[in-house]
Amino acid sequence: MFSFSSIEEYxxxxxxxRTTCKEAVQYFLDNISSAQHLNAFLEVYGAEALQRAAExxxxxxxxxxxxxxxxxxxxxxxxxxxxxxxxxxxxxKVLEGYEAVYNATAVERLLAEGAIVIGRQNCDEFxxxxxxENSAFGKVLNAKDNTRVPGGSSGGSxxxxxxxxxxxSLGSDTGGSVRQPADFCGIVGLKPSYGRVSRYGLxxxxxxxxxxGIFGHNVADxxxxxxxxxxxxxxxxxxxxxxxxxxxxxxxxxxxKKYKIACFRQxxxxxxxxxxxxxxxxxxxEKLKSEGHEIEMVDFDYxxxxxxxxxxxxxxxxxxxxxxxxxxxxxxxxxxxxxxLSAFYKKSRSEGFGIEVQKRIMLGSFVxxxxxxxxxxxxxxxxRQLLKKATKxxxxxxxxxxMPTVTxxxxxxxxxxxxxIEMYLSDIYTVFANLVGxxxxxxxxxxxxxxxxxxxxxxxPMFKEDExxxxxxxxxxxxxx
Amino acid sequence: MIEITDQLVDNxxxxxxxxxxxxxxxxxxxxxxxxxxFMEKLNELDTxxxxxxxxxxxxxxxxxxxxVKGSITREEGLKNAPATDGQFFEVPxxxxx
Numbered sequence: 001m002f003s004f005s006s007i008e009e010y011x012x013x014x015x016x017x018r019t020t021c022k023e024a025v026q027y028f029l030d031n032i033s034s035a036q037h038l039n040a041f042l043e044v045y046g047a048e049a050l051q052r053a054a055e056x057x058x059x060x061x062x063x064x065x066x067x068x069x070x071x072x073x074x075x076x077x078x079x080x081x082x083x084x085x086x087x088x089x090x091x092x093k094v095l096e097g098y099e100a101v102y103n104a105t106a107v108e109r110l111l112a113e114g115a116i117v118i119g120r121q122n123c124d125e126f127x128x129x130x131x132x133e134n135s136a137f138g139k140v141l142n143a144k145d146n147t148r149v150p151g152g153s154s155g156g157s158x159x160x161x162x163x164x165x166x167x168x169s170l171g172s173d174t175g176g177s178v179r180q181p182a183d184f185c186g187i188v189g190l191k192p193s194y195g196r197v198s199r200y201g202l203x204x205x206x207x208x209x210x211x212x213g214i215f216g217h218n219v220a221d222x223x224x225x226x227x228x229x230x231x232x233x234x235x236x237x238x239x240x241x242x243x244x245x246x247x248x249x250x251x252x253x254x255x256x257k258k259y260k261i262a263c264f265r266q267x268x269x270x271x272x273x274x275x276x277x278x279x280x281x282x283x284x285x286e287k288l289k290s291e292g293h294e295i296e297m298v299d300f301d302y303x304x305x306x307x308x309x310x311x312x313x314x315x316x317x318x319x320x321x322x323x324x325x326x327x328x329x330x331x332x333x334x335x336x337x338x339x340x341l342s343a344f345y346k347k348s349r350s351e352g353f354g355i356e357v358q359k360r361i362m363l364g365s366f367v368x369x370x371x372x373x374x375x376x377x378x379x380x381x382x383x384r385q386l387l388k389k390a391t392k393x394x395x396x397x398x399x400x401x402x403m404p405t406v407t408x409x410x411x412x413x414x415x416x417x418x419x420x421i422e423m424y425l426s427d428i429y430t431v432f433a434n435l436v437g438x439x440x441x442x443x444x445x446x447x448x449x450x451x452x453x454x455x456x457x458x459x460x461p462m463f464k465e466d467e468x469x470x471x472x473x474x475x476x477x478x479x480x481x
Numbered sequence: 482m483i484e485i486t487d488q489l490v491d492n493x494x495x496x497x498x499x500x501x502x503x504x505x506x507x508x509x510x511x512x513x514x515x516x517x518x519f520m521e522k523l524n525e526l527d528t529x530x531x532x533x534x535x536x537x538x539x540x541x542x543x544x545x546x547x548x549v550k551g552s553i554t555r556e557e558g559l560k561n562a563p564a565t566d567g568q569f570f571e572v573p574x575x576x577x578x
Binding site: 097208307312328331345347358362376382419 | 494
């Protein structure tokens with residue numbers, strides 16, 4: 001009987017002939033078919049995954065010494081990351097029937113290392129949402145409690161890992177869309193530094209915020225996938241030329257290192273924060289101190305300004321990025337005849353996009369429009385500059401930063417859909433990393449008295465993924481003790 | 482604080498190439514009012530003399546040789562288009578008689 005705990009162990013089992021890629025794929029396909037009610041996958045590539053598994057099994061038998069880093073690793077892709085000759089919809093009606101004509105760079109790299117893509121995963125439409133209630137193809141359920149949201153926008157990708165429907169998933173994180181659902185589902189969610197992973201082939205929401213992120217059961221699995229997908233790409237000139245570390249093999253290095261860690265006082269004392277989350281994080285701080293790490297409360301006066309800044313800048317970028325959906329080159333086209341070009345665009349777009357997406361396009365048009373541009377858009381860019389400076393200042397004195405990932409554990413369906421501000425404010429701890437471009441990870445450390453899991457967020461300076469992962473691995477070990 | 486009027490919503494819809502029925506419009510209008518009011522919190526911050534942050538990427542002037550590569554074929558480019566004549570995308574007539 002197949003079971004999965006880590007990629008390292010799986011690869012060892014494969015090489016010792018204790019299991020096969022085919023057995024692994026079959027195991028996940030069986031799990032997917034008995035978990036259909038969760039609505040995590042929009043499409044499952046069953047036959048194709050089995051065939052690729054058989055080919056990989058054959059290759060390994062012939063040449064066991066030259067297998068890829070992700071040989072036979074069963075991966076799911078959020079429905080915003082393109083995979084050649086497969087459908088892609090961004091969970092929107094506007095892209096119904098669309099079939100990718102090239103591979104995202106991240107996908108290309110996964111495949112080159114032997115990964116098996118098992119399907120594409122449900123999400124909030126165009127990655128806009130914090131609860132996965134905005135998908136045109138229905139909500140995703142949290143596997144731990146089906147009355148609660150899985151988080152968003154990469155809800156399907158998180159639930160797929162949570163419920164054992166694949167080994168790891170790729171999602172996208174513009175303001176927390178990997179870390180928040182990872183927190184709600186009790187798994188690891190990693191957002192790399194801006195420019196660490198190519199965005200080529202990722203459907204753009206807000207281009208100066210978007211990063212492909214990784215869901216896994218443990219820190220090492222996420223580190224391994226990051227190592228494979230990260231690095232320069234001739235198709236995305238915003239990708240950094242900083243060398244990609246050996247994230248996995250270095251994960252146990254510097255194990256004696258004592259870290260100097262900052263914690264925002266305003267974050268832990270914020271009235272919006274759930275009392276149990278606050279207590280749990282304070283307990284962890286004490287535990288870390290007793291292990292010899294230095295943790296200090298620092299003042300961060302900008303906390304209440306980060307969510308408004310985030311929504312001004314991301315909606316502006318979204319309104320520009322989503323202008324490409326015009327019903328001409330791809331995507332939904334209105335059936336109405338005898339309309340002029342302007343009406344043709346309006347009908348095609350309004351029939352295709354869901355209401356949250358249209359709302360954000362409208363907001364973006366507002367902050368960019370004549371008369372409001374300076375007061376909103378430029379103002380937010382200035383605040384982003386202040387945030388970046390403040391962050392640099394903090395990291396000149398500290399190695400890492402810790403924070404809650406969320407304000408409260410997974411809420412119930414419909415609970416926050418009435419008030420947009422309440423929904424947006426629940427991103428308060430995650431959008432910070434995207435605003436300043438730094439890497440962050442959510443670690444599944446805790447359980448709430450309501451039965452739901454929640455996590456601790458660890459943030460590091462730009463391109464210090466290695467230190468962040470080393471510390472994270474250590475924190476997970478402390479938890480296990 | 483700015484007041485979101487029907488006229489402003491109509492203007493933004495025009496700029497966004499979107500259209501709404503009366504029910505949707507009232508939802509959009511009330512949400513815009515709430516969200517824009519929320520965004521105005523930034524006015525509390527003094528940003529006098531601060532340069533706006535225009536790029537988050539750490540790279541500048543990423544150049545490469547001007548080689549023709551990495552494109553898709555015409556067939557692939559047209560594959561997902563709702564209407565083509567086999568060579569071009571088709572749109573409604575732009576200039577009316």
